[in-house]
């Protein structure tokens with residue numbers, strides 16, 4: 009039968025060997041992290057952004073690299089998903105982008121601070137994370153759906169889907185935009201996108217940071233969203 | 240109680256009760272917010288509630304460990320505590336630091352790193368405070384009349400916990416470094432050195448409650464903590480899959496993480512067999528329930544539910560979802576909350592001289608809190624699995640999925656109400672025990688009164 013002395017030896021030797029291996033792996037990991045995370049791109053703005061991120065406790069609601077609270081969206085790839093203009097609008101006034109939804113803290117950031125946070129999220133977006141977040145494997149990935157999604161204007165996929173659904177996926181703040189071309193004329197759409205509250209005072213759709221080119225691209229796209237059956 | 244100075248542990252236990260109750264209030268605030276009712280958003284936004292909830296948890300557990308050490312170490316070392324005033328000063332300082340931190344959270348003063356939200360200046364105060372504690376029990380052990388494995392394991396567990404707080408204070412600019420060091424604190428605490436503390440308290444309780452030979456108990460203690468470190472140290476790798484560290488961590492973390500449940504399984508078998516084999520039927524059955532319950536629930540929460548998401552192929556989808564919250568609740572409850580409540584249940588009658596351990600409120604406290612926690616784990620689990628499926632597999636929008644989950648948080652609130660009923664009973668029983676005025680036993684006397692010895696078979 010195992011003696012107490014042997015049990016103690018098992019504990020001491022096991023702990024020592026594993027600790028040494030762990031320290032060795034840590035050294036090797038620290039040699040490799042700079043390349044894998046593009047540490048050369050950590051500009052002073054990125055560093056300030058991280059500081060703001062920490063001192064605002066964004067992680068208390070959001071996850072980043074999968075770590076944090078489970079109350080708000082995962083932000084590791086938000087730069088790619090929403091683009092910088094959306095993030096800026098969100099940080100200026102969270103209520104504007106998601107009216108009537110689960111609430112985010114309004115920090116009253118200055119424009120310079122917002123730039124720093126955007127720079128930080130952009131740097132995070134570039135990291136190699138060994139495959140995280142995973143591609144949703146069960147998403148309706150039939151060739152037609154994927155083709156239509158990539159045919160949409162990029163700004164539509166980044167900003168508009170946060171509030172509008174199309175083809176069955178997207179947000180639910182505003183109405184679904186399938187077949188919107190049946191209902192609305194191009195000139196109305198143009199005026200609407202430039203300033204929704206001028207068309208309809210008190211509307212919940214915010215005035216979005218869109219360039220002229222983006223507006224006309226969107227108007228063309230939306231006008232083509234029509235039902236197949238023609239009289 | 241054998242030594243006058245053991246009394247000081249009562250103050251630590253009373254602090255536990257206070258902080259634990261407050262922790263639960265903040266749990267409800269978050270559960271309501273998740274269910275769609277964030278009425279307190281303007282005053283206590285979610286991130287403030289979350290930081291308060293988890294920091295209160297860590298603080299009351301540390302307080303409980305300290306109380307346990309102040310109760311156990313004098314008895315194991317067979318001498319009075321090195322300094323009672325130092326212990327009181329140290330408790331006062333810890334509470335002052337903690338309260339400052341928690342008030343600060345409500346005014347946007349924090350460091351914003353999950354579980355390590357306490358701002359840097361206060362970190363230093365925590366370190367100084369814990370050093371005072373380590374010095375106090377270290378001197379007691381050093382000058383003790385006997386050295387026992389139980390007290391050594393407990394002491395080194397506490398010392399390493401203090402040392403492992405330091406990597407969390409390393410300043411970083413790269414988020415990956417930040418996360419890398421954070422896990423040295425969070426993971427190496429709960430899946431490493433805290434298990435030593437738990438094992439030490441568990442052995443002490445088993446020796447006292449079952450009367451089994453110390454040599455046997457302490458031998459198995461070595462085997463269990465041996466397995467803890469054998470798997471737990473390199474098991475840290477299960478947090479290094481997706482944070483910008485090399486891909487080989489999927490192998491290291493996957494293999495060693497998968498071995499971590501062995502130590503918890505060992506703990507469960509250890510608790511159950513020792514309690515079965517024990518010749519001595521100690522009258523404090525409630526303390527034995529908490530002790531054995533702890534060894535089982537820690538295996539379910541940490542071992543079983545930890546294993547459920549530790550493999551890289553699973554963690555890829557569950558990483559940072561409510562599945563983690565499910566595991567976090569049951570693991571913290573089963574392993575650390577229950578061990579603190581077990582030592583309290585054991586020590587209170589001795590500290591206060593009032594033997595209320597078999598009161599109906601004590602029994603209701605045990606059953607309601609444990610059944611409530613199992614139901615809470617189920618509610619988090621269903622919400623978590625649904626979230627993983629809809630958001631990570633089907634690709635639905637985050638907020639759309641959260642709306643689907645609101646109903647499960649109503650379920651969580653119901654389960655948490657049962658849990659809270661149990662905790663209220665425990666606290667009520669604590670209050671009924673009154674002040675720590677129990678008598679100090681003469682050397683060699685048993686802590687079981689002759690009447691009790693006559694009543695139990």
Ligand code: HEM
Pocket residue numbers: 076077078079262263265266267269270273289292293296563564565567568571572576651652655656658659
């Ligand atoms: C009435 C009881 C409780 C309720 C309603 C509750 C609710 C919650 C909620 C909603 C969260 C936040 C998850 C998120 O970020 O979205 C949370 C986090 C947490 N709670 Fe509780 N809780 C309760 C009691 C406890 C107890 C007794 C413990 C420990 C024994 C505990 C430990 C934790 C931990 C460790 C976390 C962080 C989890 C993680 O980040 O994975 N809670 N709790």
Ligand code: HEM
Pocket residue numbers: 074075076353354425429430477478496497499500503537541542544545546547548549550554557558559560563566567570571574575
């Ligand atoms: C008593 C012991 C344990 C406690 C108190 C505990 C608690 C926790 C907590 C609070 C978290 C969330 C941490 C954070 O995101 O900052 C977590 C994460 C995790 N735990 Fe544990 N745990 C324990 C044991 C285990 C064991 C034995 C395993 C493996 C078998 C395990 C596997 C994991 C994994 C894989 C994660 C990461 C989840 C994710 O990717 O989001 N845990 N644990």
Ligand SMILES: [Fe+2]
Pocket residue numbers: 426430474475477478
């Ligand atoms: Fe871990």
